[in-house]
Amino acid sequence: xxxxxxxRLLLLPFLLLIYSFVIFVVIQAPPGDFLTSYVATLSxxxxxxxxxxxxxxxxxxxxxxxxxxQYGLWLKNLLQGDxxxxxxxxxPSADLISExxxxxxxxxxxxxxxxWAIAVPAGIYSATHPRSIIDHVLTVVNYVGVATxxxxxxxxxxxxAFAYFDISVTGLFSPDFVDAPWSIAxxxxxxxxxxxxxxxxxxxxxxxxxxxMRANLLDELNKPYVVTAxxxxxxxxxxxxxYPVRLxxxxxxxxxxxxxxxxxxxxxxxATVMNLPNIGPLLLRALINRDMYLAGGILLIYSFLTIVxxxxxxxxxxxxxxxxxxxx
Numbered sequence: 001x002x003x004x005x006x007x008r009l010l011l012l013p014f015l016l017l018i019y020s021f022v023i024f025v026v027i028q029a030p031p032g033d034f035l036t037s038y039v040a041t042l043s044x045x046x047x048x049x050x051x052x053x054x055x056x057x058x059x060x061x062x063x064x065x066x067x068x069x070q071y072g073l074w075l076k077n078l079l080q081g082d083x084x085x086x087x088x089x090x091x092p093s094a095d096l097i098s099e100x101x102x103x104x105x106x107x108x109x110x111x112x113x114x115x116w117a118i119a120v121p122a123g124i125y126s127a128t129h130p131r132s133i134i135d136h137v138l139t140v141v142n143y144v145g146v147a148t149x150x151x152x153x154x155x156x157x158x159x160x161a162f163a164y165f166d167i168s169v170t171g172l173f174s175p176d177f178v179d180a181p182w183s184i185a186x187x188x189x190x191x192x193x194x195x196x197x198x199x200x201x202x203x204x205x206x207x208x209x210x211x212x213m214r215a216n217l218l219d220e221l222n223k224p225y226v227v228t229a230x231x232x233x234x235x236x237x238x239x240x241x242x243y244p245v246r247l248x249x250x251x252x253x254x255x256x257x258x259x260x261x262x263x264x265x266x267x268x269x270x271a272t273v274m275n276l277p278n279i280g281p282l283l284l285r286a287l288i289n290r291d292m293y294l295a296g297g298i299l300l301i302y303s304f305l306t307i308v309x310x311x312x313x314x315x316x317x318x319x320x321x322x323x324x325x326x327x328x
Contacts, residue, residue, distance in 0.1 A: 123213025
């Protein structure tokens with residue numbers, strides 16, 4: 001297992017190199033550049049720039065260079081640990097990302113824990129009590145959770161909270177704590193607000209994971225080794241939790257690779273609707289304004305999280321399922 005992990009870690013730089021090129025190609029694919037969007041915004045506000053000023057800015061930002069030269073300069077900065085300068089904010093992209101990183105990680109981890117804490121027990125109960133009233137109720141709730149877009153659920157909850165309780169559930173802090181320094185009161189205020197965005201972000205994942213857990217566990221409960229263990233007098237819940245549940249968790253664990261970056265982004269639309277101070281809206285604004293270095297830095301972080309999440313999934317699968325360790 002150690003050899004496998006080492007090999008994957010050695011492949012990490014080469015994978016990131018490939019992803020960086022693909023990301024830069026995708027960002028540069030639409031016609032125009034940052035200055036095109038900037039000039040269009042100025043025109044909409046009634047201002048304008050001369051052709052000489054536009055050309056001077058294009059040269060200053062390096063936008064008049066060929067694609068290969070622009071990518072080479074960005075890659076050179078990446079190798080030095082520099083994500084580049086944000087064209088819109090005129091600040092290092094790393095500084096802009098780090099400002100949102102703490103709350104983004106807190107929201108992602110809270111949503112991840114909440115999703116698994118609900119999905120796994122619900123799936124286990126449904127599988128061990130098939131066709132019961134609670135199983136039917138959970139099935140309906142799961143179907144509704146999968147079918148309902150997260151942003152629609154966010155809008156409904158925001159409207160209900162304001163209409164019936166006269167409170168605002170947008171953001172992660174009350175107005176008094178938005179710019180306040182960190183303290184115990186601010187942490188408590190964060191905990192009082194973070195559960196609702198985490199629930200909204202994780203509701204679809206909870207529904208899917210619960211259905212997957214139920215289906216896999218039902219399949220495991222009908223296998224010969226479970227029948228044999230029951231025949232030997234092993235207690236039901238000890239049997240279920242010791243063997244079938246561990247095997248039924250395999251497909252859920254394997255989804256961490258793509259689920260981790262999805263939570264990290266915070267769902268662009270949901271984060272924008274709920275005014276969440278995470279990286280999602282920052283990426284959306286960078287893509288709209290063609291701020292290629294900021295957008296490229298964020299997308300590269302997502303790629304890194306996908307690779308790390310996949311490696312973490314493989315390690316957890318080996319720890320949970322002895323058959324994988326034996327094969328290795």
